Structures are given as structure tokens and as C-alpha cells.
Amino acid sequence: MIDWGAFVVVAVAALVGASAVVAIASLGIRLFESGSIAERRDSATGKLQRLVARALFVVCAALVLFGVYLIVPFFHSG
Amino acid sequence: MKDSSAVDISLLVVLVICLALFFDFTNGFHDTANAMATPIATGAMKPKVAVAIAAVLNLVGAFLSTEVAKTISGGLIREGNGGIQITPMMIFAGLIGAIMWNLTTWLLGLPSSSSHALFGGLIGAVSVGAGAGFGAIDPGVFLSKIVLPAVLAPLTAVVVAFTATKLAYWLTSGRKMINARRRFRVGQIFTSSLVSLAHGTNDAQKTMGVITLTLIAAGFQSPGSGPEFWVIAVCALAIAAGTYVGGWRIIRTVGTGITDVSPAQGFSAEAATTATILASSHLGFALSTTQVASGSVIGAGLGRSLNRVRWRVAGRIGIAWLVTLPCAAAMAAIAELIARLGPIGIAADALVGAVVIILMFRRSRRNPVTSKNVTGEIPIQHTPSVVMPKVPPIIASAKPGKPSSDSESNK
Numbered sequence: 001m002i003d004w005g006a007f008v009v010v011a012v013a014a015l016v017g018a019s020a021v022v023a024i025a026s027l028g029i030r031l032f033e034s035g036s037i038a039e040r041r042d043s044a045t046g047k048l049q050r051l052v053a054r055a056l057f058v059v060c061a062a063l064v065l066f067g068v069y070l071i072v073p074f075f076h077s078g
Numbered sequence: 079m080k081d082s083s084a085v086d087i088s089l090l091v092v093l094v095i096c097l098a099l100f101f102d103f104t105n106g107f108h109d110t111a112n113a114m115a116t117p118i119a120t121g122a123m124k125p126k127v128a129v130a131i132a133a134v135l136n137l138v139g140a141f142l143s144t145e146v147a148k149t150i151s152g153g154l155i156r157e158g159n160g161g162i163q164i165t166p167m168m169i170f171a172g173l174i175g176a177i178m179w180n181l182t183t184w185l186l187g188l189p190s191s192s193s194h195a196l197f198g199g200l201i202g203a204v205s206v207g208a209g210a211g212f213g214a215i216d217p218g219v220f221l222s223k224i225v226l227p228a229v230l231a232p233l234t235a236v237v238v239a240f241t242a243t244k245l246a247y248w249l250t251s252g253r254k255m256i257n258a259r260r261r262f263r264v265g266q267i268f269t270s271s272l273v274s275l276a277h278g279t280n281d282a283q284k285t286m287g288v289i290t291l292t293l294i295a296a297g298f299q300s301p302g303s304g305p306e307f308w309v310i311a312v313c314a315l316a317i318a319a320g321t322y323v324g325g326w327r328i329i330r331t332v333g334t335g336i337t338d339v340s341p342a343q344g345f346s347a348e349a350a351t352t353a354t355i356l357a358s359s360h361l362g363f364a365l366s367t368t369q370v371a372s373g374s375v376i377g378a379g380l381g382r383s384l385n386r387v388r389w390r391v392a393g394r395i396g397i398a399w400l401v402t403l404p405c406a407a408a409m410a411a412i413a414e415l416i417a418r419l420g421p422i423g424i425a426a427d428a429l430v431g432a433v434v435i436i437l438m439f440r441r442s443r444r445n446p447v448t449s450k451n452v453t454g455e456i457p458i459q460h461t462p463s464v465v466m467p468k469v470p471p472i473i474a475s476a477k478p479g480k481p482s483s484d485s486e487s488n489k
Contacts (some may be wrong), residue, residue, distance in 0.1 A: 010361045017353035019242055022346050067352060071142070074142065
């Protein structure tokens with residue numbers, strides 16, 4: 001009748017996916033902000049924090065591209 | 079209609095195609111809110127820019143896949159040998175029901191599922207037209223394909239968006255971070271664009287499926303074949319045009335009616351919507367985009383606190399979901415009964431339909447909602463459960479000097 005297994009898989013995948021994107025973006029924003037504050041005092045930590053933040057934003061961008069990949073059937077079913 | 083001449087059939091098919099495209103158009107403006115309500119509400123994008131992006135992505139998305147179109151009837155209506163012969167007239171009546179209901183909910187500013195309206199309309203028309211009553215409908219398929227997903231979609235979205243919102247606020251907690259949270263707006267642009275693209279790949283196909291079904295039923299196309307290119311093209315254009323016109327009433331309900339969305343909440347809600355829809359379309363459990371999107375906004379509101387959700391608005395949306403299918407079915411059933419009178423009946427249907435549509439648009443002029451006032455006051459809010467100064471969020475947040483964290487600082 002209803003495929004509960006499929007539903008649980010969908011729900012878990014959605015939860016993990018959304019949480020991952022939001023967590024990475026939030027950490028990036030946090031590091032970027034505190035890095036910006038620290039950098040005003042010429043601290044090396046600030047620079048590092050902003051570098052890591054940028055890396056996290058790149059990961060987010062990659063996840064968005066993965067989303068596009070999933071949406072466009074041409075990429076994965078052809 | 080078996081006694082009618084070939085000319086009548088062609089005329090009817092043309093009429094059905096026009097109606098199907100109009101339905102596609104209402105589908106577009108009904109669903110702009112799914113992707114664009116929260117970015118408009120937080121000022122991540124200007125209203126006009128947001129609907130333009132959504133329109134382009136819907137147009138592109140419509141060309142990307144025809145999987146859904148091929149399975150539109152999905153076995154819900156027992157067609158074919160030993161089953162029920164679907165005639166163009168039934169599709170005609172079904173579309174009238176679906177369009178009427180889509181416009182009614184639009185006038186009320188309620189985000190109801192266009193798929194439910196379409197299925198309801200077809201079910202209503204077929205039940206009456208085939209004279210089989212609800213025997214025309216496979217109850218098992220009805221329950222597992224429509225009823226249960228309709229309950230599970232918003233629930234899943236609420237849980238996912240709630241978790242994501244909690245996470246976003248927890249990871250950006252602290253006094254220093256209050257201003258930083260507006261940076262989530264940049265993320266909103268991307269997540270909402272993904273929702274638009276996913277919508278385009280799904281929803282335009284329902285109309286393509288209906289038109290193809292009509293062409294097959296009228297004998298213009300061989301059974302089992304996919305949509306023709308011109309069908310794909312006109313459906314894509316119709317849904318994109320509808321999206322660009324923008325169902326501002328619904329955008330207002332979802333963006334500012336359910337809860338006051340902050341950038342962090344908006345991003346979390348959109349991420350939850352995107353993740354849920356992508357997971358559902360790839361792991362084989364179809365969920366309604368509209369219900370997921372509205373559920374996400376409720377979840378994002380809950381992620382801040384319980385009393386930030388205007389339950390009266392959420393309740394109205396819930397009721398709209400419950401009655402969408404039966405109401406569209408009832409309207410389609412009436413249209414089908416009238417249409418059975420013959421050509422005069424069909425003409426009467428078309429005329430009544432056109433008059434009702436014009437009246438609804440005139441009615442909407444009395445309290446117009448446009449891109450200008452879409453983030454303004456909500457007239458349907460009777461109980462101010464949230465005691466907050468009502469700043470128009472878009473004006474406050476569009477300028478960097480005035481942080482949108484107005485709503486966050488008086489937490």
C-alpha cells in the first residue's frame with residue numbers, strides 16, 4: 001500500500017541534507033563575522049577564520065550545484 | 079459525445095488545450111510563493127526580481143524532463159480496457175473545476191496544492207461522466223498517492239525546517255552575531271532558486287500530461303506516446319507567465335502571514351523545502367511542493383518559538399488543503415453534468431466559467447496585493463498573537479544601515 005520504507009528514507013535524507021547545508025552556512029557566517037571583528041585588530045586568527053569561512057561557503061556552493069545536478073535529469077539519467 | 083462529429087471533437091480539444099494552458103498559468107502564479115515568499119519577505123530579493131528569476135527557472139525547468147507528464151494519470155483513474163474511457167469532455171470539466179478552485183484559493187490568499195485541484199477536478203468529472211460514481215477511483219491508490227502524502231508532506235517539512243532553524247540560531251548565537259545573520263539572505267537567493275527550478279521540472283508537466291491525455295483520448299496521438307514538443311513549449315511559457323505575474327496574495331500569506339520570517343529562518347525554511355523536494359523526487363516518494371513549502375515556513379517559525387506562528391493563518395491553510403480535492407471535484411462534477419447536455423452545455427460551462435473568473439479578478443481589485451504592498455500588513459490576522467511592532471520588513475531590511483534584525487533584537 002504505502003511504502004513506509006521509502007518515506008522514512010526521504011524524511012531522513014531531507015533532514016540530513018537540510019541540516020548539513022544550514023550548519024555549514026551558519027558556521028561560515030559565524031567564522032566570517034568573528035574573523036572580520038578580529039581582523040580589525042590585525043590578528044592572524046582573524047585571517048584564518050575568514051579563510052575557513054570562505055572554504056565553507058565554497059562547500060555550500062558545491063551543495064547547491066549538487067542540487068542542480070539532482071534536478072536536471074540530463075545529468076544523471078542519460 | 080460519441081454521436082458528435084469530428085469537427086465538434088476538434089473544437090472541444092482546442093477548448094481543452096486553452097483551458098489546460100490557463101490552468102498552467104494559475105498553477106504558476108499560485109506556486110510562486112513556494113520558492114519566493116520568504117526571500118521577498120526578508121528582502122533577500124526585490125519582489126519583481128524574485129518573480130522574474132522564478133519565471134525564468136520555471137521556463138527552463140519545464141524543458142528539462144517529461145517523466146511526470148508520462149505518468150500523469152498514474153493509475154488513479156481506472157482507464158483503458160475494462161475501465162473507464164476518459165473523454166475530452168471529462169478533462170474539460172475537470173479543468174474547469176481545478177481552475178475555479180485555484181482562483182478561489184488565490185483570492186483568499188491560501189497556498190493550496192494545484193496538483194490536488196487538478197486531480198480533484200479529474201476525479202469529479204470522471205465519477206459523474208462515467209456514471210460510476212466513486213467506483214471510478216481506486217481507493218488504495220487514492221489513499222497512498224494523495225491522502226497520506228498530503229499529511230506526511232507538511233509534517234516532514236515542519237520537522238526538517240524546525241531542526242534547521244534551531245541549528246542556524248544555535249550556531250550563530252551570541253550578541254556579536256545578531257547582525258551577521260542577515261548574511262543568510264545571500265543563501266536564500268540560491269535555495270529559493272533551486273525550489274523554482276525543481277518546481278518547473280515538475281508542475282508544467284502536469285499540464286503537458288493533461289494535454290497529451292486529451293490528444294490521445296481524441297485519437298490525435300497514439301496511446302502511450304509522450305508529449306509533443308509544441309505542447310512542452312506552450313506549457314513552459316504558460317507556467318512562466320503565471321509565475322511572473324506572481325500570486326502576490328499567496329506570497330504575502332506565506333512570507334509574512336504565517337510568521338515573521340528572518341533571514342536565518344528563511345534560509346532554513348528554503349533549505350528544508352529544497353532538501354525535502356529533492357529527496358522525495360529522487361527516492362521515490364512524491365510530496366506536494368506547496369505543502370512542503372508552507373510546512374517549512376511553519377517549522378521555521380516554530381524553530382524560533384511557539385507563539386511566533388500565527389495559528390489562525392496556519393489553520394486556514396490546513397483547512398484549504400483538506401477541502402481542495404473535494405471542492406475541485408464538486409465543481410468539476412457540476413461542470414460535467416452541465417456539459418452532458420451537449421454543445422449547449424459545453425458553451426454554458428465555458429461562459430459561466432469565464433464570468434466567474436472575471437468576477438473573481440474584479441473582486442481582487444477591491445483589496446489588491448501587488449509587488450508594492452506584498453510585505454505589508456496582513457488583514458486576515460485577527461488575533462495579534464505576536465506582540466511586535468509591525469515594521470514592514472522589506473523596507474527595513476533592504477538597507478544595510480537598518481538591520482533586518484529588528485525582529486531579532488526584541489526577542
